[in-house]
Amino acid sequence: MNARVKRVLEYNKMKEQLKEHAASSLGRKKIEELEPHTDLQTAKKEQQRTYEGTKVLRLKGQVPLGGIQSIHAHVKRAQIGGMLNAGELMEIADTIYAGRRLKSFVESMIEEEIELPLLLELVENIVPLTDLERAVKQCIDDHGEVMDAASSALRSIRQQIRSSESQVRSKLEQLTRSSDQQKKLSDSIVTIRNDRYVIPVKQEYRSSFGGIVHDQSASGATLFIEPQAVVNINNKLREARVKERQEIERILQELSSHVQEHTEELIENSVYLGELDFLFCKAYYAKDMKAVQPRLNEEGRLDFKQARHPLLSEEEVVPIDVELGTSFSSLVITGPNTGGKTVTLKTAGLLTLMAQSGLFLPVDEDSEAAVFTDVFADIGDEQSIEQNLSTFSSHMTNIVDILKKVNHRSLVLFDEIGAGTDPTEGAALAVSILDYVYQTGAKLVATTHYSELKGYAYNREGVMNASVEFNVDTLSPTYRLLIGVPGRSNAFAISRRLGLDESIIHAAEAEINAENRQVENMITSLEEKRRQAEEEMKEAKQIRAEAEALHQELDKSMQELDNQKSALLKEAEEKAEVEVKKARSKAEEIIGDLRELQKEGHRVKEHQLIDAKKRMEDAVPELTKRQKQIKKQAKKDQSFKPGDEVRVLSFGQKGQILEKANNKEYQVQVGIMKVNVKAEDMEKVKAEPVKQPTRPVTSVSRNTNVKPELDLRGMRYEDAMRQVEKYLDDAVLAGYPQVHIIHGKGTGALRKGVKELLKKHPSVNQTRDGGMNEGGLGNTVVQLK
Known part of the structure; x- marks a missing residue:
């Protein structure tokens, strides 16, 4: 893509926003190299990578990206035999650890059966160099210092250093604490000059201590002397420090050689970690903008729903709908200045570049973007004093260059086309340029305030008018894009609102020819009808919402009423069953008494017993017709199978189903008898839960006189x-x-x-x-x- 186009569409500013989400310099470098892809499949793959990144963030909340460092230069120096310092080695170890942790993180998600094919492809290439990481971390601490444990020789040397330092300080502190010597010192402290321990001695007492003078104060009144008593110990200390430095260099060289053995793996790991950082950077950016994945095509179709410019804050931005490449391939936006036409143009252009770069877009779901081979833009005032170019000349120079390169897979953006010259000539030139671009098959969005271009779309197939809405009452733009409605200048209306004398306005209106007045009146009529249609649509939606709410409320009330009826019927049925049980119990008791009388010799015949039982059963309260219907339906809904425990209603006895005799009857074992029973004459017996043996609890009233x-x-x-x-x-x-x-x-x-x-x-x-x-x-x- 042309560098000028990316600049005027503020693509580079968008990349600066993207960088804020990078976790490492590797990710920031990938963003700096980011370019829009002109191949559909490549753009789709990058979009899919971003999707997988957002999927991880949605499921896990965050990604472990800490510790990734730019180690390419360190590895290259080790590759040619150079010695790395402790800090550089630690950065390599941290990067190895970061790669290993990120690889494990993604693989754990794969084990959870989360599909991340492109992410897995990246992490599979990371080589976990655990031996090198362990070797470095065993020798170097988190502060980048070589530890005593790095080698036994280093531990021994440092013990010697600490012992010598202790001896030197002890001897010097004896001198500083001595009352005889304190008057000879400028201050009772032990300090260091030239890596040797010294004490500050007054000039006049220089000969009292002997030894070596290493420094003096600015006034010359104080000499920093290494007393003769500690010269030998300081010498030993210095020798030990030289040995320490040599041993540290040996350890670092050994670790650098270890790095040299794995230069290829380290460089490859660095590349893949940069890719992963960049991938999740795009995902974090999408989350921050509440952006979504657009569908991509290479037919030049744009359909941005509720699009928002990513560089504008949520409080400032007004979402717009932009459509292009379906029923029309050219969109001409007319209207006054400061109405938001240029922002609309930049929004369409920048979102197209972002989509081709594999980024999600701040639009609503089901939006669509196209992949173009070129995006051309002539936006803003490009006049150059140095090159002696006027505004018109600057625009035309750029437009000439665009017309040489445009083709059917181009998106062309013209801002205020034909401006900067005579309006009549400028409008005519603009029409010719728009026709030329249309004939190439390119997709075009152009803005203008020339009234001559308002009728352009009506005379050209495949061209659509649009305007940015302006509120005359508040004298401010609403920034809403109205496709299909040409813009009008509103100059007279604005002047009238601001208090310009009505006679002046009438005189100005008289200067406009009839054709222009007719066009303005037509536009005004269109706007009024559109506004009226929108208000009616809004009212219809409100009425529909109220109707739906009322319908839901009625449904809810009907359901509650049915539930209440069912509850009352169930309660009545339960009461009736209780009365039935009482009556049957009483009947059985009476019949039992009669049988006892019969046994004792009283004459009670069997048919009399049966007749008595029949009469008592007839006296049992019956269910209402509605209750019977409900019970019959419940019986009908029951399904029986062999082995079910049932109650035979006509006998009042329990039994077990053996098999299905025919379509209507089942064979049931009742006591010692096997009988055929109809389905409606049975009901299932609920299995009683098996009671678990519980530990007996003895309730004892607590004696309040006994303390705990x-x-x-x-x-x-x-x-x-x-x-x-x-x-x-x-x-x-x-x-x-x-x-x-x-x-x-x-x-x-x-x-x-x-x-x-x-x-x-x-x-x-x-x-x-x-x-x-x-x-x-x-x-x-x-x-x-």
């Missing part, structure tokens, strides 16, 4: 033992699950006796010593059975 603790401190041994036994019995009767026996620490005899008694007592479950807040060893906590 017994204090034995100060008692004699025998009295204390009696008190414990009596207290345990009272506590059990009071229902306490746990009590405290306070015996104190003392000699331990009372504590031991209590422990022995509790161990044998039948009501004691277990014991323990009191905790820190329970008196410790002076208290025994008793769990009762």
